[in-house]
Amino acid sequence: MLRSAAFSALRQTKAMSGKGPLFQAARAMASAAGEETVTFDFCDKTFEGYNIETPSRSVTMTQAEAIKLYRDMQTVRRLEMAADSSYKHKLIRGFCHLCTGQEAVPIGIEAAITKEDAIITAYRCHGFTYMRGASPVGILAELMGRKEGVSKGKGGSMHMYAPNFYGGNGIVGAQVPLGAGIAFAQKYKGEKTCTLALYGDGAANQGQVFESYNMAKLWDLPVIFTCENNKYGMGTAAGRAAANTDYYTRGQYIPGIRVNGMDVLAVRQAVAFARAYAIENGPMVLEMKTYRYGGHSMSDPGTTYRTREEIQHMRSTSDPITGYKHRLLETGVATEEDLKAIDKQAKKEIDEALAQAKAIPEPDGTELWDHIYVKGSEVPYLRGRVPEDVHYYNTAA
Amino acid sequence: MSAALKSLFKQPLLAARLAARTSRALPSAVRHNSSIVGDTITVREALNQAMDEEMERDESVWVLGEEVAQYNGAYKVTKGLLDKYGPRRVVDTPITEMGFAGIAVGAAFHGTRPICEFMTFNFAMQAIDQIINSGAKTHYMSGGFAQCPIVFRGPNGAAAGVAAQHSQDYASWYGQIPGLKVVSPYDAEDAKGLMKAAIRDPNPVIVLENELMYGVSFPATAGMSSKDFVVPFGKAKIAREGTDITIATYSRPVGFALEAAELLAKEGISAEVINLRSIRPLDLPALIKSIKKTNHLMTVEQGFPQFGVGSEISAQIMESEAFDYLDAPVCRVTGADVPMPYAQNLEALALPDTEVIYKQAKRVLNIE
Numbered sequence: 001m002l003r004s005a006a007f008s009a010l011r012q013t014k015a016m017s018g019k020g021p022l023f024q025a026a027r028a029m030a031s032a033a034g035e036e037t038v039t040f041d042f043c044d045k046t047f048e049g050y051n052i053e054t055p056s057r058s059v060t061m062t063q064a065e066a067i068k069l070y071r072d073m074q075t076v077r078r079l080e081m082a083a084d085s086s087y088k089h090k091l092i093r094g095f096c097h098l099c100t101g102q103e104a105v106p107i108g109i110e111a112a113i114t115k116e117d118a119i120i121t122a123y124r125c126h127g128f129t130y131m132r133g134a135s136p137v138g139i140l141a142e143l144m145g146r147k148e149g150v151s152k153g154k155g156g157s158m159h160m161y162a163p164n165f166y167g168g169n170g171i172v173g174a175q176v177p178l179g180a181g182i183a184f185a186q187k188y189k190g191e192k193t194c195t196l197a198l199y200g201d202g203a204a205n206q207g208q209v210f211e212s213y214n215m216a217k218l219w220d221l222p223v224i225f226t227c228e229n230n231k232y233g234m235g236t237a238a239g240r241a242a243a244n245t246d247y248y249t250r251g252q253y254i255p256g257i258r259v260n261g262m263d264v265l266a267v268r269q270a271v272a273f274a275r276a277y278a279i280e281n282g283p284m285v286l287e288m289k290t291y292r293y294g295g296h297s298m299s300d301p302g303t304t305y306r307t308r309e310e311i312q313h314m315r316s317t318s319d320p321i322t323g324y325k326h327r328l329l330e331t332g333v334a335t336e337e338d339l340k341a342i343d344k345q346a347k348k349e350i351d352e353a354l355a356q357a358k359a360i361p362e363p364d365g366t367e368l369w370d371h372i373y374v375k376g377s378e379v380p381y382l383r384g385r386v387p388e389d390v391h392y393y394n395t396a397a
Numbered sequence: 398m399s400a401a402l403k404s405l406f407k408q409p410l411l412a413a414r415l416a417a418r419t420s421r422a423l424p425s426a427v428r429h430n431s432s433i434v435g436d437t438i439t440v441r442e443a444l445n446q447a448m449d450e451e452m453e454r455d456e457s458v459w460v461l462g463e464e465v466a467q468y469n470g471a472y473k474v475t476k477g478l479l480d481k482y483g484p485r486r487v488v489d490t491p492i493t494e495m496g497f498a499g500i501a502v503g504a505a506f507h508g509t510r511p512i513c514e515f516m517t518f519n520f521a522m523q524a525i526d527q528i529i530n531s532g533a534k535t536h537y538m539s540g541g542f543a544q545c546p547i548v549f550r551g552p553n554g555a556a557a558g559v560a561a562q563h564s565q566d567y568a569s570w571y572g573q574i575p576g577l578k579v580v581s582p583y584d585a586e587d588a589k590g591l592m593k594a595a596i597r598d599p600n601p602v603i604v605l606e607n608e609l610m611y612g613v614s615f616p617a618t619a620g621m622s623s624k625d626f627v628v629p630f631g632k633a634k635i636a637r638e639g640t641d642i643t644i645a646t647y648s649r650p651v652g653f654a655l656e657a658a659e660l661l662a663k664e665g666i667s668a669e670v671i672n673l674r675s676i677r678p679l680d681l682p683a684l685i686k687s688i689k690k691t692n693h694l695m696t697v698e699q700g701f702p703q704f705g706v707g708s709e710i711s712a713q714i715m716e717s718e719a720f721d722y723l724d725a726p727v728c729r730v731t732g733a734d735v736p737m738p739y740a741q742n743l744e745a746l747a748l749p750d751t752e753v754i755y756k757q758a759k760r761v762l763n764i765e
Contacts, residue, residue, distance in 0.1 A: 118507065152540030159538035166506055166543060171530050177496045178531055181503020188459065188485065188509055211496025218491070371541040372575050374599040379678035380631055382575065387716040 036063045038333050046266045050248050052255035052284070055273035059265060063333045069111060069264050070328060071342050073103040073321045076127045078350040079136055083126065083143055083157075086354070087298045092143045095170075096157045097124040101262075101293040104320035105228055106131045108267025109196060113275055116191065120166040120179040121198035123158035124228075124292075128198075132165035136353035137360075146360035153363045154371065173199060173206030176225065180212040183223035183278075194222040194278040196271070202233020204247050213251050213283065220282035224274045225251065227287045228261065234296040235305040248287035261288030262318045265327070291318065369393075438621070441611040443585035444474050444550075447592035448512060450624055452482055455510065458596060461488040461501055462514030462551075471516050472552065472611050498524030498549070502531045505547040505601075512596065515551035518567045518605065525570075532601040533576035546599045550592070553581065553605035554648060554699045555748055561736035566700030568647070569709065571603045572676045578630055579676040581605040583651035585615040587674055590628025597627065605676070607649045631678035635687075639669030642758050643687040645710060646697035647673040650749065654697055657754035668758060676706060684710065685719040692724040695761050699748055702731040728761045730754055 039060040047054035080098045087096050099106070106127035109119065121128055129139055134150045142149025143157055150160045151168075160168040166182060169175040179197020186193045199209065204227050216223050227247040231238050238245045248256030255277075259270040267288060274284045291314045295302030302311070328334040334342075369391045373379060378393035438446075452458045459482075460466075460475055466489040469476040479487040490497040494515065501513040515521040521528065528549060535543045554566040571579045578600055582588040588606070595602040620626050636651055637658050644654045651672045658668040669687050673680065688694050694714060696707035707729030714720065714727050733747040759765070 120503070150540070151538060151542065154540045155538040159535075161539045161542040166503070167535070167539065169531070171526055174499060174526055174531055177499025177527065178503035178506065180496075181500035181505075182507040183503075184500055185504040185507035185509045188504070189507075208495045208499060211491070211493035212500070214491060214493065215496055215500060219488075371537045371539075373578075374536065374544055375541070377599050379578070381678075 037061060038063050038066050038331050040066075040265050040327060040331070042263075042266055042269070046260045046263065047270060048248070048258040050246075050251075050256040050258075050285075052257065052277075054257060055269045059269050065111070066328065066331075066333050067338075067342070069107055069268070070321070070324055070334070070339065071346065072107045072110075072131065073264060073324065074343055074346040075136070075349065076103045076106065076130055077321060078346045079126060079130060079139065079353075082140060082350050082354045084294070084298070086140070086143065091358070092157065092298075093145070094156055095123065096143065096298040097296065098294045098298070099124050099127045099292065101314065101319070102228065102230060102290045103127060104264040104267050104324075105198075105261050105288050105290055108264045109226075109271050111264075111268045112271035113196070114193070115164060116193045117275065118164040118166065118179075118182045118186065118193065118195040119198070120169065120175045120182060120195065122169050122172060122175055122200065122203065124200070125158070125160055125168040128165060129160040129162055129168065132162035134160065134162045134165075136350055137356045140354050140357035141360045144357060144360075145362060146357060147363040147367070148360045152367065152370075154367070173203040173208050175199065176203070176206070176209045177212045179225075180216045180221055180223050180283075183216070183221040183283075184219065187220075187222055192279055194224060194275050196224045196226050198226045198228055200233060201227060201229040201231065201238045201245070201247060202236065202241060204229075204250060205242055209250075213254055213285075216283035217251075217254055222278040223283050224271070224278050225254070225283060225285045226271075227285070228290055229287050230290050230292045232292075232296070232305065235300065237305065246287075248285050251283070251285040254283050254285050256285035256287065258287040258289060261290035262320045262323065264320055264324050436617040437614040438585045438589075438617045439612055439614050440582070440585050440588045440606075441472065441474055443589035443615075443621075444592055444606065444611075445476060445478075447589045447596070448475065449478060449481065451593055451596040452478065452486065454624070455596075457508065458510045458512065459486040459488065459504075460512045460514065461490050461497060463490055463492055463516050465489060465514050470514075472608060474606075474611065475514065494520050494523040495527060498527040499531060501547055501549075502527050502535075502545060502601075505532075505545045506535070506543050510546045510548075510596065512548045512550060515549065517556075517563060517608070518551055518553040519563050519565055521549065521551070521567070528571075528601070528603075529574055529577070533574050536600070537576060544599055545601045547601045548592075548595045548598075548604060549601070550595070550604035551606060552608035552611075554607055555732070555737060555744075556608045558739060558741065558744065559737075560739040564737035566605075566698065566732065568605055568676045568698065569700055569705045571605075572679075572706065572709065574677075577601055577603055577677060579603045579605065580630055580674060581607075581647045581676055582674065583610070583636075583648055583672050584613075586618050586621055587628060587634075587672070589621055590626055591630075591674060593625075594627040594630060598630075605648065610649050610652075613652075628674065630675045631680055633674055633680035633683040634672040635669065635683075636672040637668065637670040639667040639691065641667045641669075641691055642693040642695060642762055643669045643671060643684070643691045644695050644697060644754065644758065645671040645673060645684055645687075647676065647706070648699070650697045650699060650754075653749070653751045653754055656751040657758060660751070660755045661758055664759075664764075666758070666762065666764065679710070679713070681713055681717065684714065685717055688714065688719040689722045692722055693761050694719075694723065695728045695730060695754075695758055697730040697749055697754055699732045702729060702734050705729070705731055707731055725761055725763075728757065730757050 110131035183195040248258040466479040711727040
């Protein structure tokens with residue numbers, strides 16, 4: 001498995017870390033399996049530890065996996081761009097929170113965990129939904145409220161689910177205890193898996209987050225509390241909302257690591273480390289330092305509380321896709337043409353998915369009544385808008 | 398929640414006083430329609446047995462809440478469960494309702510069946526976002542993908558002398574929510590059967606118990622001893638048959654209504670007492686059938702009068718065929734529209750009892 005190759009590489013290359021501040025060009029080595037691998041190094045600012053050592057500053061993976069990271073980020077970028085334009089064309093209604101600029105986080109996380117691990121996040125969830133296995137058609141159709149959306153059109157942007165991905169949650173902070181609960185169930189069932197419970201810098205001040213820290217620590221739950229710090233809780237800069245903006249230390253008695261969240265490899269490295277720790281010992285906190293180019297949502301221009309210069313600066317110096325592209329080029333894993341082909345393919349895939357999604361109809365009116373209760377266990381009837389409008393359920397009582 | 402309340406239950410004298418108050422003689426069980434086997438069982442024991450049996454039957458069922466494990470339950474409802482099932486399945490939580498309710502819902506999403514106790518439902522207000530937005534609505538928002546087979550249980554409504562923050566009845570709050578089921582037992586049979594049904598139900602279920610009923614004994618009916626004994630939701634019970642007026646209620650007031658029916662019977666008035674058992678779904682057909690017979694309906698609840706269970710029943714009756722059978726408007730007997738006072742006399746003035754129900758029934762029937 002790719003992961004075990006990475007771990008054995010981690011052990012082998014631990015001695016190589018600390019080789020100077022500049023990023024080192026790596027050499028491709030033929031592994032025992034015969035697959036081409038590549039080794040990447042991290043600069044010393046990549047990880048900061050709180051009451052725990054930091055991950056190895058070197059990682060090795062197959063070139064195939066390295067390229068997949070690029071492809072996935074580009075696909076999610078394209079997906080979010082399609083959502084943006086669809087919203088502006090009024091095909092998407094209500095709230096729509098895009099993760100443009102933050103792609104390294106969902107992609108890096110997925111690369112470090114298994115399908116049996118679980119993820120839960122708040123409403124900036126499209127990237128996670130895709131990485132957990134939902135199709136672009138399913139996601140775009142859900143955004144447009146169509147019947148073949150991932151939630152059958154019943155949830156929308158904020159309520160998307162996939163196997164071992166528990167949304168997509170609209171109430172700030174509520175997903176954190178839920179995530180601790182999923183981890184509780186994993187431990188209860190003896191699964192040897194972990195849960196990533198994600199929340200933003202704004203949610204990080206919620207009381208229920210601290211209640212979750214407390215119970216997770218008391219009960220050694222395999223949960224990784226992951227703060228996506230994009231510097232703004234809606235329109236409020238982090239420092240105006242948090243007396244302590246070192247979110248990776250907010251777990252107090254829980255060890256934490258702050259990570260350069262614009263670096264997909266760093267995210268992957270930190271999550272792999274945290275996963276091993278959490279399954280063995282109990283909770284950890286991760287803080288992903290990241291940045292969104294867009295506003296909080298499609299209703300927020302994102303420029304009233306920060307400067308356009310700041311946004312432009314981040315785009316040009318810290319873009320996760322551009323930054324990773326340079327690594328791939330420098331290490332010889334891919335050429336410009338390879339990457340351009342991937343870009344083109346990603347755009348094509350999303351364009352096609354969008355066209356397909358637009359052609360899907362809205363749910364049938366009868367679907368209003370589905371899934372209020374688990375099928376087969378419904379109440380006898382429910383009322384519509386007027387007394388004469390009653391929907392009966394045929395349940396074997 | 399208050400540390401003061403917790404400390405109450407460490408004082409045996411006070412607990413004994415409360416127990417004495419709760420075991421006032423209630424109407425005999427002769428009007429139960431099931432056969433009596435001679436043993437008695439308290440509501441507390443019935444709830445305990447229900448949880449025990451379901452935990453034995455299904456390994457994914459577990460219990461969490463404040464004091465449920467080592468203390469054996471603030472009201473001793475979970476007594477013995479820790480000894481039998483161990484700390485993995487019976488979990489003491491810190492006093493953090495929002496957090497542990499959210500943990501319980503998350504654990505329900507991922508394949509376990511939690512029974513989440515609130516020491517009283519007053520404290521559940523701190524967790525209500527998790528109950529409603531995370532618990533009740535997720536199956537729908539996810540297009541059926543996520544399920545939440547959870548039971549939220551605990552004492553609801555007024556106790557005795559615990560004042561405004563510890564006395565609210567939440568039946569109408571939870572009853573409003575599509576995606577929840579809400580039940581409220583009166584006697585031991587209700588308690589055991591509804592609790593077992595709730596634990597087996599794949600949806601989130603709220604079980605509104607009553608602290609003053611925990612110590613009350615009832616005959617153990619024949620069916621109750623079956624390991625698969627369940628009381629189905631949405632089916633009210635005719636606690637007493639009658640022909641002149643229907644009195645519909647739930648939880649502890651069922652007892653008062655039965656007493657009132659006895660008083661009315663002495664004056665030649667035949668009251669039919671309906672124990673609703675289930676708030677959502679509500680057994681409207683049973684109410685309609687009864688009104689066709691008696692032509693009068695009076696609802697009784699301890700909760701506040703505005704936007705309450707009686708209000709809902711009145712509206713549903715008016716919108717139904719039963720409207721044509723009413724000889725008088727539906728009358729609601731409720732708690733007073735005041736925060737629960739502490740002084741005993743004021744508390745009594747804030748809650749409907751046997752006397753209030755009896756007098757109001759006569760008023761509805763236009764009898765002096």
